[in-house]
Amino acid sequence: MKLQNYTLRYLALTLLIVIPIWAGIFYVLILDEVYDNIDDDLKNSKIIIIRHAFVDKKLLNSPEFGINKFTIKPIPKGNYSSKDEFSSTKEFMEYDNDDEPIRILKTVFKDEAGNPYELIIKASIVEEDELLEDLFLALIGLYIMLVISILAVNHLLLKKIWKSFYTILENLKEIKLGTGSKLKPIDSPINEFNILAKEVEKMLNRNESIYSSQKQFIENASHELQTPLAISINKLELFAENTVLTEEQMMEIGKITDTLNRLTRLNKSLLMLSKIENQQFSEEENINFNELILLLTEDYTDLADFKKVKITVTENDTLYFIMNKGLAIALISNLLKNALIHNHHDGFVNFVINKNDILISNTGINFPLNSEVIFSRFYRHTTTNESTGLGLSIVKSILNNYSIGIEYSFMTQHQFKIIFPKK
Numbered sequence: 001m002k003l004q005n006y007t008l009r010y011l012a013l014t015l016l017i018v019i020p021i022w023a024g025i026f027y028v029l030i031l032d033e034v035y036d037n038i039d040d041d042l043k044n045s046k047i048i049i050i051r052h053a054f055v056d057k058k059l060l061n062s063p064e065f066g067i068n069k070f071t072i073k074p075i076p077k078g079n080y081s082s083k084d085e086f087s088s089t090k091e092f093m094e095y096d097n098d099d100e101p102i103r104i105l106k107t108v109f110k111d112e113a114g115n116p117y118e119l120i121i122k123a124s125i126v127e128e129d130e131l132l133e134d135l136f137l138a139l140i141g142l143y144i145m146l147v148i149s150i151l152a153v154n155h156l157l158l159k160k161i162w163k164s165f166y167t168i169l170e171n172l173k174e175i176k177l178g179t180g181s182k183l184k185p186i187d188s189p190i191n192e193f194n195i196l197a198k199e200v201e202k203m204l205n206r207n208e209s210i211y212s213s214q215k216q217f218i219e220n221a222s223h224e225l226q227t228p229l230a231i232s233i234n235k236l237e238l239f240a241e242n243t244v245l246t247e248e249q250m251m252e253i254g255k256i257t258d259t260l261n262r263l264t265r266l267n268k269s270l271l272m273l274s275k276i277e278n279q280q281f282s283e284e285e286n287i288n289f290n291e292l293i294l295l296l297t298e299d300y301t302d303l304a305d306f307k308k309v310k311i312t313v314t315e316n317d318t319l320y321f322i323m324n325k326g327l328a329i330a331l332i333s334n335l336l337k338n339a340l341i342h343n344h345h346d347g348f349v350n351f352v353i354n355k356n357d358i359l360i361s362n363t364g365i366n367f368p369l370n371s372e373v374i375f376s377r378f379y380r381h382t383t384t385n386e387s388t389g390l391g392l393s394i395v396k397s398i399l400n401n402y403s404i405g406i407e408y409s410f411m412t413q414h415q416f417k418i419i420f421p422k423k
Contacts, residue, residue, distance in 0.1 A: 023139050042105040070121040080108040164188035287328045289319040308345040317355040331398045361415045368410035
């Protein structure tokens with residue numbers, strides 16, 4: 001999710017919470033103000049009616065509500081409070097043909113002779129349910145307009161503000177260590193983005209320097225290791241050929257040679273892992289995995305015949321993927337070699353090629369491998385000298401480099417499923 005949309009989502013949720021709370025407070029305040037105004041009007045009407053009642057004695061006997069909406073009735077003498085009493089109720093309205101809310105004022109006053117009279121005045125008030133409904137609709141409209149306004153501001157203003165930030169992101173996507181690529185300069189009116197661009201450029205320069213040093217160290221270390229190993233193996237082979245040795249001595253020399261050969265393979269594997277993780281395989285092309293698998297299975301025919309393992313390839317579709325050809329070869333080779341080495345006589349290795357995945361299944365040990373550690377470096381479930389314990393680590397490193405997935409499962413046979421991103 002983009003940063004703009006991320007902030008907008010939380011802003012919209014905040015408004016969704018804040019607006020109803022604000023609406024509730026606004027509704028209570030408005031209703032209180034309406035009641036207060038109506039009560040003030042009723043008090044004013046009381047004063048006018050009482051004044052007219054002292055002038056026109058006929059008003060003192062008004063037991064029915066007329067068009068003036070008040071009644072005056074004599075009541076027995078006694079001690080009555082002159083305090084006004086307000087209440088709300090409902091009354092049938094002919095115009096609306098329904099019961100509508102009214103406000104009532106009830107009070108007691110005395111004439112010149114001291115006789116008490118009860119005065120009741122009523123007035124129509126705003127319908128709360130209609131007010132609430134109108135307020136609710138208004139708030140929905142307000143919320144929609146606010147979100148639309150924020151979206152417009154977000155799209156027009158914030159897009160312009162964050163343009164420099166997205167330029168930096170696009171520049172970073174194009175940067176590849178070891179190629180000497182540089183960040184494109186930005187000219188932003190925002191100081192923070194200019195500082196960010198400068199700091200990113202400094203960091204990239206440091207990483208480029210470290211990368212170059214590490215690359216050179218790996219290449220030098222590999223070369224310095226390979227040369228003495230190759231010399232040692234050659235000298236041992238010459239010594240064995242030109243010297244009369246006992247069978248026991250020959251076996252010891254054979255063991256030493258096997259160890260040196262394993263060190264050679266280990267050195268090559270570690271070098272490849274380092275190169276993959278440092279992304280030194282930059283050249284890419286569209287690889288036809290069908291052709292690649294058929295070619296590699298043919299190359300490994302001798303090993304398969306020696307192990308008495310049958311290799312089959314099922315092509316349900318043609319699979320193409322853009323990647324480094326050397327890494328593609330290393331990927332399939334390591335999986336195929338792993339399936340052959342850890343197989344048994346009269347076993348099989350099956351390749352099933354689909355449009356977006358490759359399924360590799362093989363016979364072997366009759367229990368599943370630990371799926372949590374099989375891709376770890378130097379993990380080996382057998383003690384065979386043929387394995388360096390780095391084959392599946394190299395596979396995983398290659399797949400991670402291209403965001404390709406891999407799944408391991410066991411159902412009477414071992415299965416590795418390589419899942420390529422859909423185009």
